[in-house]
Amino acid sequence: MSTADASGPSEGAAAPRRGVPEATVARLPVYLRALHALADGGRTTVSSEELAEEAGVNSAKLRKDLSHLGSYGTRGVGYDVSHLVGEISRELGLSRHFSVVLVGVGNLGRALAGYGGFATRGLAIGALLDADRERVGEQIAGLTVRHIDDLPDVVTGISIGVIATPAAEAQQVCDLLVAAGVTSILNFAPTVLSVPGHVDLRKVDLSIELQILSFHEHRKAALAEGLLA
Amino acid sequence: MSTADASGPSEGAAAPRRGVPEATVARLPVYLRALHALADGGRTTVSSEELAEEAGVNSAKLRKDLSHLGSYGTRGVGYDVSHLVGEISRELGLSRHFSVVLVGVGNLGRALAGYGGFATRGLAIGALLDADRERVGEQIAGLTVRHIDDLPDVVTGISIGVIATPAAEAQQVCDLLVAAGVTSILNFAPTVLSVPGHVDLRKVDLSIELQILSFHEHRKAALAEGLLA
DNA sequence: CTGACTTTGTGCGCGCGTTCACAAGTGCGT
DNA sequence: ACGCACTTGTGAACGCGCGCACAAAGTCAG
Numbered sequence A, B: 001m002s003t004a005d006a007s008g009p010s011e012g013a014a015a016p017r018r019g020v021p022e023a024t025v026a027r028l029p030v031y032l033r034a035l036h037a038l039a040d041g042g043r044t045t046v047s048s049e050e051l052a053e054e055a056g057v058n059s060a061k062l063r064k065d066l067s068h069l070g071s072y073g074t075r076g077v078g079y080d081v082s083h084l085v086g087e088i089s090r091e092l093g094l095s096r097h098f099s100v101v102l103v104g105v106g107n108l109g110r111a112l113a114g115y116g117g118f119a120t121r122g123l124a125i126g127a128l129l130d131a132d133r134e135r136v137g138e139q140i141a142g143l144t145v146r147h148i149d150d151l152p153d154v155v156t157g158i159s160i161g162v163i164a165t166p167a168a169e170a171q172q173v174c175d176l177l178v179a180a181g182v183t184s185i186l187n188f189a190p191t192v193l194s195v196p197g198h199v200d201l202r203k204v205d206l207s208i209e210l211q212i213l214s215f216h217e218h219r220k221a222a223l224a225e226g227l228l229a
Numbered sequence C: 001c002t003g004a005c006t007t008t009g010t011g012c013g014c015g016c017g018t019t020c021a022c023a024a025g026t027g028c029g030t
Numbered sequence D: 001a002c003g004c005a006c007t008t009g010t011g012a013a014c015g016c017g018c019g020c021a022c023a024a025a026g027t028c029a030g
Helices: A020-042 A049-053 A060-066 A083-091 A107-114 A115-122 A150-156 A167-179 A206-228 B022-040 B048-057 B059-068 B079-093 B108-114 B116-120 B148-154 B168-177 B205-226
Strands: A078-080 A099-103 A124-130 A143-147 A160-163 A184-187 A200-203 B078-080 B099-103 B123-130 B144-145 B160-163 B183-189 B198-201
Touching: A020 A049, A020 A060, A020 A083, A020 B205, A049 A060, A049 A078, A078 A083, A083 B108, A083 B205, A099 A107, A099 A150, A099 A167, A107 A124, A107 B108, A124 A150, A143 A150, A143 A200, A150 A167, A160 B205, A167 A184, A184 B205, A200 B205, A206 B022, A206 B079, A206 B160, A206 B183, A206 B198, B022 B048, B022 B059, B022 B079, B022 B148, B048 B059, B048 B078, B099 B108, B099 B148, B099 B168, B108 B123, B144 B148, B148 B168, B160 B168, B168 B183
Parallel strands: A099 A124, A099 A160, A124 A143, A160 A184, A184 A200, B099 B123, B099 B160, B123 B144, B160 B183, B183 B198
Antiparallel strands: none
């Protein structure tokens, strides 16, 4: 369960239940977005082929993914758009309307707070925190920034935390969140965090993504030079 | 090669050469960061066990990863920190000092431009573009924002593009980048982009990450309720 | 020089995820 | 009522990546 990477099961001991594969879970939000777009366009049903195209995946994969959360399609017809939206939302827990606490209101934090995609469906930022007294009291996206010292009071009933602080403070903030009862953390700080086993941790590292692209460019360039020689 | 997800090989036809696994490439930047930290701390050698701990991975995995880019360790001793930094940097193409063009200077774009992690080692933003005339001319992180119409002139010699625009404009911007010769794209807009086969595409989707955490919270909660019942 | 200790590099088995290909189910036209 | 066209759901094969466990290789003390 702990230290789950942006792409990896994690898993400790307990978990099975109805076992939806981690890889599938990671794609459900994409399907959901595509379905919303279709619904807004007035569509009521959609075939796996079409939806797969829209989501940028293989149609067989899509069907297998959906089959993991029950069979909600009709052979010969396809899937009912609004019904599928409901089922995926339920599976993702979006119908529970979890709140999120965001720590660190720098440029990235502001971007996240203002990010339409968050509030769009089911998830909403419930609190903003920062260590800088200058920022406390500021209004962002309809919320008032509070001081990090208020963290224990603020996170009552909130189980998801987002860390958008500098790397140096990330582990400390992480520990505070865990101590306050947060059990899922999304880390944007460029550091490896350690958390207790019962806490889910995901990371998004902007510079790593770029370095991976750099690698591919490097490889392409080396290949091209090799061909020239 | 096209439509590579944040976690998946991609692959079209050509590629082998010396074949470093995609999963390994994704971890190299993490090792690199840990190594820099060790070097700054004055360390000259490090064992796989130690470095693995620092990077949050299994030590066997670390050794296998490093073995993919040649054997640079000394049995009984460990790895030479600075030498390893050089080798990983070379493998990632960071010694080529690629420049990056960033399109979209909203909150997210600003965050990216100011992100220390970028410039840190080998990669630097070479140009900022935006469609909003209000923002053109503005100075951000030492660069002047230019208009998107200048894209063809600006990206000369730049092969990596970052898209931080709203979803609606992303595909259009993507096409412009590709037309201008960019062959690697990092997309932050919440949309599925399509690119020609020779272009590498990675995406970072903030809301998807949160929805995945929501799923895990949902599952934990359901499990707890199940135990109570 | 020898032997004990440390650490790397890797062969092997296992499980997950992807994909193909097809059987089974559904609606529509005649 | 019947068959045809369409689409789902899944069995099976394949390949990748992970982690264990160990042999090879090097260091250091005496």
